[in-house]
Amino acid sequence: MPFSRIYYLYFSPHKAYVRKLKNILGFVPGNLNLYKLAFRHKSVAKNIKDGAKNSNERLEFLGDAVLGSVVAELLFKLYPYRDEGFLTELRSKIVSRANLNQLSRKLGFNEFIEYDARMISYPNKQSSLLGDAFEAVVGAVYVDRGYRFTKEFLLTRIIKPHVDIHMLEVTETNFKSRLIEWCQHYGKEVQFVHIDNAPDESAKLFTVEVRVAGEVCGLGRDFNKKSAEKLAAEEACGFLKVFDTEDIAR
Structure with a gap:
């Protein structure tokens, strides 16, 4: 093992942190x-x-x-x-x-x-x-x-x-469709809103907010518009516990 990793593991002031990290990662950081x-x-x-x-x-x-x-x-x-x-x-x-x-x-x-x-x-x-x-x-x-x-x-x-x-x-993860169906079932309005990027961000990066009944419930960012919408829908499903609700309903 290189000396730097030996130092981190046994002599560094951060050795407790390093050992904890090693237990998770399986190796000592360089x-x-x-x-x-x-x-x-x-x-x-x-x-x-x-x-x-x-x-x-x-x-x-x-x-x-x-x-x-x-x-x-x-x-x-x-x-x-x-x-x-x-x-x-x-x-x-x-x-x-x-x-x-x-x-x-x-x-x-x-x-x-x-x-x-x-x-x-x-x-x-x-x-x-x-x-x-x-x-x-x-x-x-x-x-x-x-x-x-x-x-x-x-x-x-x-x-x-x-x-x-x-x-x-075999797991279905069409988050956007599930979210829209869930909102229709509970009578809630859902919007996918495209947000302008900050001046220092790439113009090719798409940012999408999901708003359910006017509340921001998810945010997605990707260089592909559809992927950004899917990420936003995924966050919204987690925030609203869409799949947990459907499991209970079943």
Whole structure:
């Protein structure tokens, strides 16, 4: 084991933190600051230059791309005779915000996340912290150890023990349709509102709010308009407990 990792594990002032993180990840970080950054939400981040903050958003962006690549390759090999539509839908289920939130909580990432509770008042926004942190950690592992290590980490430490791909294959997760049906059943108006991006954000990034009876219940952001709507609907379903309600109704 390199000296830097031995230092972090046994001699660093942060050794308790490192040991706890090692129990979750299965390895000792090579650059501890990366992982601390991965758990830092923008609500507690400081401005560093030109409005940019030392939050986990950049690592989240990177981790999202790496995770999508690893899952896409896995599904490509696992289902050699299924078409692109099937593979895309199944990948969406695995990397969905709801699934990543669940994985993040199961792994114990919620104990590491830094955020300002006063600035995050909606429960759906609080839950999205988990999935965001999960992707940021994947980004941190990639920067720290490289793609090959990150791929092995995701496959053996995360997906194999915690993701039932075949169960997800037969699980319906059309969040937008379910949300609209739920709102119709309970007589509530639902709106998908497209929000203009901030001046410093990419014009290609779509931001969508879901408003149910005038209340913001979900937010989705993606470089694809339909994907942004699906993410927003997914958050809204979680916030409104749409699937829990349907299970009880059955």
